[in-house]
Amino acid sequence: MANPLVLATGIGKSIKKQTLVEPIDLKVAAGEVLALCGGNGAGKSTILRMIAGILQPTSGEIQVNGLTWAGNRAQFARQIGYMPDDYQFTQGLTAMEALSFWASLRGVDKTRVLETLAIVGLEEKRHAKVQTFSKGMRQRLLFAQAILAKPPLLMMDEPTNGLDPYWMDEFVRLIREVKREGHAVIFSTHQLPVAEEVADQVIFLNQGKKCGEGSVEQYRARYGDHPLHAAFREVLA
Numbered sequence: 001m002a003n004p005l006v007l008a009t010g011i012g013k014s015i016k017k018q019t020l021v022e023p024i025d026l027k028v029a030a031g032e033v034l035a036l037c038g039g040n041g042a043g044k045s046t047i048l049r050m051i052a053g054i055l056q057p058t059s060g061e062i063q064v065n066g067l068t069w070a071g072n073r074a075q076f077a078r079q080i081g082y083m084p085d086d087y088q089f090t091q092g093l094t095a096m097e098a099l100s101f102w103a104s105l106r107g108v109d110k111t112r113v114l115e116t117l118a119i120v121g122l123e124e125k126r127h128a129k130v131q132t133f134s135k136g137m138r139q140r141l142l143f144a145q146a147i148l149a150k151p152p153l154l155m156m157d158e159p160t161n162g163l164d165p166y167w168m169d170e171f172v173r174l175i176r177e178v179k180r181e182g183h184a185v186i187f188s189t190h191q192l193p194v195a196e197e198v199a200d201q202v203i204f205l206n207q208g209k210k211c212g213e214g215s216v217e218q219y220r221a222r223y224g225d226h227p228l229h230a231a232f233r234e235v236l237a
């Protein structure tokens with residue numbers, strides 16, 4: 001990969017004497033999708049948070065578009081749209097107010113706010129309070145927040161959690177569109193068929209260690225049908 005958009009070298013995280021993630025290398029090019037898979041507590045969210053600049057690694061270095069978090073935090077943050085897995089919305093805000101708040105932080109105009117709400121099918125619900133939303137609707141709003149400023153790198157923690165089959169398909173379609181537009185995507189998922197549909201690279205993690213890596217085609221050549229499910233069973237056995 002000549003000039004990867006994301007270049008993480010030896011990033012690891014320990015808290016006190018506990019190793020959450022052992023040093024790991026990652027490279028993702030523009031227009032490429034990386035899926036992080038693995039069981040509960042494998043280290044997926046920790047890796048996403050480190051790359052997003054939310055959690056400081058205890059080892060290694062991360063560059064996104066040639067920038068480092070330490071070098072220029074504001075510019076670094078502008079490269080990334082991040083969808084967390086556990087966001088608590090402010091009580092009382094409508095979808096429009098929540099998204100407008102994020103838009104103001106990122107210098108995004110109202111037209112784009114409305115466009116993004118339409119992309120995630122929440123345009124008609126824009127004046128409804130987020131606290132009345134279902135899990136899937138909140139996920140869609142968080143997805144809207146992440147793509148709002150069209151960042152070069154889209155990072156998502158379990159983005160399809162709670163989505164119904166229609167929105168699961170839409171998610172796949174939207175990621176393919178984001179990819180076609182030349183953005184890079186990193187996401188974690190337990191939904192292996194989703195990773196199979198959209199990912200170029202899939203990394204399996206177990207107890208903070210990389211234990212499998214390759215393209216979906218490589219997994220398919222090795223495992224046949226439902227390759228990621230088969231790989232999951234093997235690498236985590």
Ligand SMILES: Nc1ncnc2c1ncn2[C@@H]1O[C@H](COP(=O)(O)OP(=O)(O)OP(=O)(O)O)[C@@H](O)[C@H]1O
Pocket residue numbers: 015020038039040041042043044045046047188
């Ligand atoms: N703030 C923290 N302090 C101590 N340990 C933590 C902290 N956050 C996460 N961990 C531990 O780090 C490990 C990796 O957690 P992480 O949330 O990254 O896993 P994950 O792969 O995203 O899991 P899941 O699929 O369950 O969401 C786990 O053992 C977890 O208990």
